[in-house]
Amino acid sequence: xxxxxxxxVDRGVVVNLAREICRIPSPIGDEGPLARxxxxxxxxxxxxxxLQDVIPGRPNVVAIKRxxxxxxxxVFNGHLDVVRPFGQWRHDPFDPWIEDDVLYxxxxxxxxxxxxxxxxxxxxxxxxxxxxxxxxxxxxxMHHDTSGVGMKYFLESCSWRLDAGVCGxxxxxxxxxxxxxxxxxxxxxxxxxxxxxxLEDGVDAIAGMRRILDRFDVxxxxxxxxxxxxxxxxxVTGLIQGGEFASVTAETCLARGDVRFLPSMTVDGLKADVxxxxxxxxxxxxxxxxxVRTYVQQWPYEIAADEPVVRRLVDAHTRRTGMAPTLTxxxxxxxxxxxxADMIRHGxxxxxxxxxxxxxxxxxxIPIRDLVTAADVYAAxxxxxxxxxxx
Numbered sequence: 001x002x003x004x005x006x007x008x009v010d011r012g013v014v015v016n017l018a019r020e021i022c023r024i025p026s027p028i029g030d031e032g033p034l035a036r037x038x039x040x041x042x043x044x045x046x047x048x049x050x051l052q053d054v055i056p057g058r059p060n061v062v063a064i065k066r067x068x069x070x071x072x073x074x075v076f077n078g079h080l081d082v083v084r085p086f087g088q089w090r091h092d093p094f095d096p097w098i099e100d101d102v103l104y105x106x107x108x109x110x111x112x113x114x115x116x117x118x119x120x121x122x123x124x125x126x127x128x129x130x131x132x133x134x135x136x137x138x139x140x141x142m143h144h145d146t147s148g149v150g151m152k153y154f155l156e157s158c159s160w161r162l163d164a165g166v167c168g169x170x171x172x173x174x175x176x177x178x179x180x181x182x183x184x185x186x187x188x189x190x191x192x193x194x195x196x197x198x199l200e201d202g203v204d205a206i207a208g209m210r211r212i213l214d215r216f217d218v219x220x221x222x223x224x225x226x227x228x229x230x231x232x233x234x235x236v237t238g239l240i241q242g243g244e245f246a247s248v249t250a251e252t253c254l255a256r257g258d259v260r261f262l263p264s265m266t267v268d269g270l271k272a273d274v275x276x277x278x279x280x281x282x283x284x285x286x287x288x289x290x291x292v293r294t295y296v297q298q299w300p301y302e303i304a305a306d307e308p309v310v311r312r313l314v315d316a317h318t319r320r321t322g323m324a325p326t327l328t329x330x331x332x333x334x335x336x337x338x339x340x341a342d343m344i345r346h347g348x349x350x351x352x353x354x355x356x357x358x359x360x361x362x363x364x365x366i367p368i369r370d371l372v373t374a375a376d377v378y379a380a381x382x383x384x385x386x387x388x389x390x391x
Contacts, residue, residue: 006319006383007124009375011368015103017041018116018371019096022105031080031142035059038080038119038140045123047138054142054153061140062154065126067386071134074385075165075348076122076378077151077339078115079144082107087362104365113366114168114354114374115140121378125386128379133386135160141339146182146258147296151339155346162348164309164385166378167340170356171333173370173377175314178329179352180232180260181300182337183267185274187212189290193244193251202249203287206242209253211281212290213237221273223265231331233261256295260335263300301341301352309349309385316380317353320373325353332358353377 026034035051042049042063049063061080067073085093085106096105105112122138137160141150169176189209194202217235226232235257242253259270271292278290303310305327317325328334336358343350355370 006380007128009120009124009372009379011372013123014116014120014371014375015368017120018103018108018113019105021112021116022096022108023094025094025106026080026082027084028081028143028145029058032057032059034080035061035140035142039063041119042138046126052154054150058142060142060150060154061138063138064160065136067134067136068132069134070389071132072163072385072388072390073135073137073161074382075137075139075162076118076382077139077141077165077167077343077350078111078118079141079150079339081142081144082110082112085362086360089362098368101368102365103368103371104363107364108366109170109356109358109364111169111354111356113356113371114170117355117371117374118166118168118378120375121382124375124379125382128383130383130387134163136382136386137162144339145296146184146298146337148298148337148339148342151342155342163390165343165348165350166309166313166381167338167343167350167352168354168374168378169333169336169338169352170354170358171352172357173317173353173355173373174326174328175310176329176333176352177305177310177327178229178302179300179334179336179338179341180229180262181265182298183259183261183270184256184295184297185259185270185292186254186256186295187274187278187290187292189253189288191249191251191288194249196247199249203285204249205253205288206250208281208285208288208290209240209242209255211285212277213255215277215281216274220277222269223262226262226264228329229262229334231334233259233265234335235259263302267294267297298337299341299345301338301344303344303349303351307349309381310351312384313351313353313377313381316377316384319380320376
């Protein structure tokens with residue numbers, strides 16, 4: 001801010017936001033109630049906030065604090081949707097609680113804790129009393145999941161110039177400079193249903209699927225390894241469905257899974273690799289047929305450590321904590337996806353940084369100090385950006 005003074009986020013604001021956000025269920029398809037709450041909070045902070053219906057009843061939150069067009073703008077990005085709570089919780093996950101200065105609640109890892117910190121940080125920056133500043137924008141996107149539907153819609157429809165941004169996905173307050181792409185695939189096999197008494201005449205679609213999946217691993221993919229990202233590609237099968245009766249060979253079987261891939265790889269190339277496996281198995285199994293299709297996909301994300309928005313966030317974290325943050329391209333964040341990938345593709349340099357050591361678990365909890373640190377770092381990074389003149 002010129003004189004080196006930065007806004008400080010009130011701990012109570014962050015905690016209250018996080019608790020209220022965790023109290024509101026927001027599974028994919030029902031993001032509306034949380035969107036309305038967040039829009040109201042941003043309005044109270046002085047933003048012009050609106051609900052952008054991507055699908056009727058399923059909005060993005062889009063908010064702006066107008067500034068001087070001679071100065072750079074900054075966008076805060078988070079998502080509304082979460083998966084259902086996993087496992088056995090010690091308390092009601094939709095009634096957040098504090099224990100040993102850790103805030104627990106449904107979806108706080110991915111990414112309701114980060115969303116609360118983003119909103120609190122944006123509010124602090126917007127109300128910091130800056131003499132001149134660029135636009136401050138907040139987006140809370142519906143249907144993030146793998147495909148990033150909400151953020152893609154916002155970016156395609158946005159007429160504002162967005163100069164830099166932050167995505168608050170959980171990185172455990174590390175600066176994540178990379179993640180791979182995601183290809184969610186679906187394989188369907190078709191055979192011939194026959195009763196157990198005529199087993200020799202049947203073609204078992206489940207058995208065919210099993211043979212395909214036995215061959216579908218990293219070694220079957222065509223790619224050039226990248227020493228920077230030795231953990232990619234990686235393959236998982238997460239769903240299998242098939243058959244109707246215990247005593248009848250399955251006529252159809254469906255499997256769905258996920259490949260996290262390197263920037264040098266393409267979805268077309270991945271599909272070709274899987275088609276080759278399917279064709280081989282079907283050639284060995286008369287009467288079996290199969291196909292593969294793309295269910296959803298997301299792009300890889302990559303940003304240079306010397307990008308100005310990265311340097312600003314590193315400086316903000318260092319001032320706030322007394323030590324420089326870790327800059328990493330590794331796991332676990334290197335194998336998840338984020339809206340930052342779409343922001344980068346739209347020419348918006350975006351740093352990936354957020355509270356929470358992400359995992360799928362019961363009793364999700366984030367230390368309150370990390371939520372407040374993230375909010376302070378977001379606010380300072382925003383202020384440093386929006387007080388910088390455009391070239």
